Amino acid sequence: xxxxxxxxxxxxxxxxxxxxxxxxxxxxxxxxxxxxxxxxxxxxxxxxxxxxxxxxxxxxxxxxxxxxxxxxxxxxxxxxxxxxxxxxxxxxxxxxxxxxxxxxxxxxxxxxxxxxxxxxxxxxxxxxxxxxxxxxxxxxxxxxxxxxxxxxxxxxxxxxxxxxxxxxxxxxxxxxxxxxxxxxxxxxxxxxxxxxxxxxxxxxxxxxxxxxxxxxxxxxxxxxxxxxxxxxxxxxxxxxxxxxxxxxxxxxxxxxxxxxxxxxxxxxxxxxxxxxxxxxxxxxxxxxxxxxxxxxxxxxxxxxxxxxxxxxxxxxxxxxxxxxxxxxxxxxxxxxxxxxxxxxxxxxxxxxxxxxxxxxxxxxxxxxxxxxxxxxxxxxxxxxxxxxxxxxxxxxxxxxxxxxxxxxxxxxxxxxxxxxxxxxxxxxxxxxxxxxxxxxxxxxxxxxxxxxxxxxxxxxxxxxxxxxxxxxxxxxxxxxxxxxxxxxxxxxxxxxxxxxxxxxxxxxxxxxxx
Amino acid sequence: xxxxxxxxxxxxxxxxxxxxxxxxxxxxxxxxxxxxxxxxxxxxxxxxxxxxxxxxxxxxxxxxxxxxxxxxxxxxxxxxxxxxxxxxxxxxxxxxxxxxxxxxxxxxxxxxxxxxxxxxxxxxxxxxxxxxxxxxxxxxxxxxxxxxxxxxxxxxxxxxxxxxxxxxxxxxxxxxxxxxxxxxxxxxxxxxxxxxxxxxxxxxxxxxxxxxxxxxxxxxxxxxxxxxxxxxxxxxxxxxxxxxxxxxxxxxxxxxxxxxxxxxxxxxxxxxxxxxxxxxxxxxxxxxxxxxxxxxxxxxxxxxxxxxxxxxxxxxxxxxxxxxxxxxxxxxxxxxxxxxxxxxxxxxxxxxxxxxxxxxxxxxxxxxxxxxxxxxxxxxxxxxxxxxxxxxxxxxxxxxxxxxxxxxxxxxxxxxxxxxxxxxxxxxxxxxxxxxxxx
Numbered sequence: 001x002x003x004x005x006x007x008x009x010x011x012x013x014x015x016x017x018x019x020x021x022x023x024x025x026x027x028x029x030x031x032x033x034x035x036x037x038x039x040x041x042x043x044x045x046x047x048x049x050x051x052x053x054x055x056x057x058x059x060x061x062x063x064x065x066x067x068x069x070x071x072x073x074x075x076x077x078x079x080x081x082x083x084x085x086x087x088x089x090x091x092x093x094x095x096x097x098x099x100x101x102x103x104x105x106x107x108x109x110x111x112x113x114x115x116x117x118x119x120x121x122x123x124x125x126x127x128x129x130x131x132x133x134x135x136x137x138x139x140x141x142x143x144x145x146x147x148x149x150x151x152x153x154x155x156x157x158x159x160x161x162x163x164x165x166x167x168x169x170x171x172x173x174x175x176x177x178x179x180x181x182x183x184x185x186x187x188x189x190x191x192x193x194x195x196x197x198x199x200x201x202x203x204x205x206x207x208x209x210x211x212x213x214x215x216x217x218x219x220x221x222x223x224x225x226x227x228x229x230x231x232x233x234x235x236x237x238x239x240x241x242x243x244x245x246x247x248x249x250x251x252x253x254x255x256x257x258x259x260x261x262x263x264x265x266x267x268x269x270x271x272x273x274x275x276x277x278x279x280x281x282x283x284x285x286x287x288x289x290x291x292x293x294x295x296x297x298x299x300x301x302x303x304x305x306x307x308x309x310x311x312x313x314x315x316x317x318x319x320x321x322x323x324x325x326x327x328x329x330x331x332x333x334x335x336x337x338x339x340x341x342x343x344x345x346x347x348x349x350x351x352x353x354x355x356x357x358x359x360x361x362x363x364x365x366x367x368x369x370x371x372x373x374x375x376x377x378x379x380x381x382x383x384x385x386x387x388x389x390x391x392x393x394x395x396x397x398x399x400x401x402x403x404x405x406x407x408x409x410x411x412x413x414x415x416x417x418x419x420x421x422x423x424x425x426x427x428x429x430x431x432x433x434x435x436x437x438x439x440x441x442x443x444x445x446x447x448x449x450x451x452x453x454x455x456x457x458x459x460x461x462x463x464x465x466x467x468x469x470x471x472x473x474x475x476x477x478x479x480x481x482x483x484x485x486x487x488x489x490x491x492x493x494x495x496x497x498x499x500x501x502x503x504x505x506x507x508x509x510x511x512x513x514x
Numbered sequence: 515x516x517x518x519x520x521x522x523x524x525x526x527x528x529x530x531x532x533x534x535x536x537x538x539x540x541x542x543x544x545x546x547x548x549x550x551x552x553x554x555x556x557x558x559x560x561x562x563x564x565x566x567x568x569x570x571x572x573x574x575x576x577x578x579x580x581x582x583x584x585x586x587x588x589x590x591x592x593x594x595x596x597x598x599x600x601x602x603x604x605x606x607x608x609x610x611x612x613x614x615x616x617x618x619x620x621x622x623x624x625x626x627x628x629x630x631x632x633x634x635x636x637x638x639x640x641x642x643x644x645x646x647x648x649x650x651x652x653x654x655x656x657x658x659x660x661x662x663x664x665x666x667x668x669x670x671x672x673x674x675x676x677x678x679x680x681x682x683x684x685x686x687x688x689x690x691x692x693x694x695x696x697x698x699x700x701x702x703x704x705x706x707x708x709x710x711x712x713x714x715x716x717x718x719x720x721x722x723x724x725x726x727x728x729x730x731x732x733x734x735x736x737x738x739x740x741x742x743x744x745x746x747x748x749x750x751x752x753x754x755x756x757x758x759x760x761x762x763x764x765x766x767x768x769x770x771x772x773x774x775x776x777x778x779x780x781x782x783x784x785x786x787x788x789x790x791x792x793x794x795x796x797x798x799x800x801x802x803x804x805x806x807x808x809x810x811x812x813x814x815x816x817x818x819x820x821x822x823x824x825x826x827x828x829x830x831x832x833x834x835x836x837x838x839x840x841x842x843x844x845x846x847x848x849x850x851x852x853x854x855x856x857x858x859x860x861x862x863x864x865x866x867x868x869x870x871x872x873x874x875x876x877x878x879x880x881x882x883x884x885x886x887x888x889x890x891x892x893x894x895x896x897x898x899x900x901x902x903x904x905x906x907x908x909x910x911x912x913x914x915x916x917x918x919x920x921x922x923x924x925x926x927x928x929x930x931x932x933x934x935x936x937x938x939x940x941x942x943x944x945x946x947x948x949x950x951x952x953x
Contacts (some may be wrong), residue, residue, distance in 0.1 A: 001890075019708050052817050072778055087846075090639060090642055090912070091642040091643065091912070093622060093643050093644070094644060098644065098645070102644040102846070105647075105648075105846075106641065106647075106648055106670075106672055107672070108648065109671070109672070110650060110653075115910075116652045121852075124599060178576075178600060179601075180601035180602060180853065180856070181577060181601070181603050183852055184577055184578075184850050184852045184853040186852070186854075187848070187849070187851040187852045190851070191851055205852070205855075206650045206855055206859055207852060207853070207854075207855035207856030207857075207858075207859050207860060208601075208852050208853065208855075208856040209856065209860065210652070210859065210860075212650055212652065214650070231671065252756045256638065256641050256642035256670075256912060257641070257642060257643075257644055258642075276933055294851050338788065341788065342788045342789070345782040345784050345786075345788075345789065346784045347782065347785075348784060348789050348793075362725050363725050363783060363930065448725070449725075449726050451725050452725060453726070453727050453927075456933070456937070456938065456941030456942075456944075456945075457920065457941060457942075457944075457945045458726075458919050458920045458923040458945065459945070472919070475915075479639070479642060479912050479915065481952075502638065
């Protein structure tokens with residue numbers, strides 16, 4: 001029988017999970033995301049069904065892992081894949097209706113030769129400051145006063161009116177002047193106010209104490225789905241094209257505000273048909289694989305050799321050496337990469353100066369690649385050193401002794417006993433390291449930015465990885481195109497996944513040594 | 515994966531640093547906000563600093579939220595407090611580590627601030643994403659500012675903010691080595707080469723070039739020639755993304771000069787942001803082309819520096835730098851639009867506010883009256899202003915994002931002698947046009 005305390009803990013945890021889900025659901029509901037609320041509810045019911053009953057014992061162990069995997073692995077992948085089917089990016093963030101609203105709002109211009117008014121915001125006396133209709137109490141530069149509401153401007157009698165020295169009305173009979181906080185609370189209503197004037201403009205507030213006469217120069221014809229801009233002569237007409245409002249007469253002109261829409265597989269077909277992508281892809285891909293493999297092997301070999309060295313029981317002061325060796329790993333990689341960049345400088349770098357070389361490390365193909373591999377070796381070997389040290393210490397001493405007794409020399413012991421046992425432990429980490437280096441954006445970006453760029457354009461650099469290349473591809477236009485970037489990410493994800501499958505098969509083979 | 519920030523900063527190199535105005539300006543400690551923060555409505559007299567580099571979290575209980583970088587926060591806080599007590603509201607100044615990106619992202623999900631402090635070349639991008647609202651300054655207030663500063667706040671003929679500072683690059687020279695600044699590039703090279711020969715210097719000129727190039731620093735070589743530059747302007751003064759000047763006859767002449775200076779080792783792709791200041795500050799280079807952000811370091815190094823306008827080029831005129839303008843924006847999704855507009859239109863054009871912002875940034879103020887007062891007592895400010903007096907605002911159209919990389923690389927290749935100016939600039943123009951067409 002279950003002990004009462006364990007039972008109590010179980011129910012407290014279940015209750016806590018329910019409260020947590022309820023809290024998340026309310027937040028989601030507040031954000032107006034119905035679908036997510038439903039999913040949160042289903043997850044909650046699932047947790048109850050699994051943990052509150054005696055059934056489904058295996059699930060009791062699997063559910064937390066499944067939940068987190070969905071949340072942090074499956075969901076981002078699906079989200080990215082979904083994003084890759086849209087044109088989401090700068091200038092395409094909101095809906096078409098929003099773009100129309102914004103374009104019209106931004107087109108309001110001051111009507112030439114109209115006065116600036118000093119303004120106070122008020123309601124009719126006795127009105128509720130939070131809901132009553134707003135009126136503007138206006139003073140022209142010449143001192144005449146007006147009352148502005150949605151019907152138009154009306155003269156305001158001077159009797160009983162109090163003004164500040166600059167002409168802002170502070171008191172008017174029949175009206176209650178709102179204070180700054182009250183007026184600010186009505187910001188939404190204020191932005192909608194346009195007191196109509198005889199010449200077709202509207203008096204609109206600027207902040208809390210000034211008003212100007214403005215007119216929107218752009219109008220929207222919902223029936224024809226067209227925008228007309230009257231600020232040019234003749235007026236220009238804009239029609240929707242490629243998720244933007246494009247000038248019908250001159251298609252090079254368009255409003256900067258576009259909208260988000262689904263583009264289907266257009267991003268993927270662009271990857272497949274783009275000339276620079278096709279011509280450069282293989283070259284980049286080969287260097288990317290070479291970079292990842294050499295990085296993993298070089299860091300692993302150096303890390304392992306040092307680990308073997310420091311695993312010698314006769315060595316004194318191991319703690320100090322080990323701590324020192326971990327330092328490159330402990331320093332932020334960004335800083336280290338930048339320091340190395342300085343050291344590789346052709347004229348002023350310490351490497352060329354000490355060795356008396358004149359190598360243009362960062363300006364030539366081979367130099368840049370060598371510089372990247374050297375820097376990555378420096379950055380990466382401490383990690384391998386740590387994991388190898390750990391793995392070595394877990395290899396039982398008696399196995400080695402047995403090998404020695406059987407007459408194996410040190411090299412033979414290493415090759416036939418230590419290495420296989422080490423690889424069992426370290427193998428998956430090598431794979432992870434491969435995947436990490438395959439997408440090592442930061443290193444390349446900080447050291448060479450993908451350069452040097454040979455030939456006449458900057459779309460393909462000789463030290464580019466797929467990820468830095470994709471970054472430049474997606475963000476080299478006028479505006480970042482997240483949809484396209486997502487499509488490239490999905491392609492890279494598939495490539496890494498395909499390459500990792502044989503790797504994981506191989507680690508399984510290693511495990512059978514045990 | 516959000517590397518936009520990194521991209522923007524890295525691609526434009528020091529330009530971005532300079533424009534976000536955090537390019538090494540000295541860690542100033544302005545006097546305490548004093549009694550201004552005593553208003554009951556104001557929760558605190560100190561700007562809220564972020565933890566780490568995450569975006570600030572908007573406080574829902576205050577009436578006005580302003581995001582700024584750390585350098586300017588104290589000065590903004592002082593006047594925000596004053597504004598708060600005058601209007602009986604509460605104002606919160608929060609420090610954003612990367613205002614441009616954080617503002618865009620936070621606004622998208624409805625958690626953005628009401629007002630931000632930023633550079634004018636963000637404007638096109640902010641308008642494109644519907645994140646900023648027009649700010650309607652009256653014409654007599656606008657007339658009090660430097661015309662270039664007001665021009666920089668406009669996009670598509672609409673005005674979007676109030677400027678407070680202008681910055682540009684100029685020629686810094688070491689007075690101990692060079693008593694009088696050279697007027698022409700030839701003179702500069704002759705003087706510098708003489709010093710190198712005499713062993714008094716190692717490098718003629720320190721200028722940020724780098725292996726991938728720097729468009730911001732290379733631009734003045736092109737702008738020294740008629741019709742040289744990056745974009746032509748439309749009738750309304752806006753830059754026209756469809757009219758590239760990158761390979762115009764004037765630009766190619768500028769490119770030839772870059773090639774020549776590269777051959778003479780005056781310009782080198784081995785000088786970049788990591789060693790540019792060090793070369794000048796260790797007296798290895800008698801000349802440096804840089805901006806106000808380099809002054810603090812030179813002072814610290816004890817260099818007897820002078821600031822002069824950029825020299826003129828043979829066959830052309832004076833090199834004209836890009837102007838960067840710092841300004842206050844109002845969010846289009848501001849929860850407190852009325853107060854935000856009130857603060858920006860009524861407070862920022864004030865002389866005392868502009869002076870306070872000058873004290874923390876040391877960039878020439880955008881308000882004429884404030885500039886006059888400062889320039890009378892601070893020769894550096896006057897010198898920076900004069901170095902930029904012929905400059906044009908950096909393009910604020912989104913298409914400029916397509917220019918930094920290809921144009922920068924083209925200038926680096928020309929300097930390195932990898933390609934001739936004409937063919938390389940032609941290729942760059944082709945690539946830029948293709949990038950712009952991608953949208």
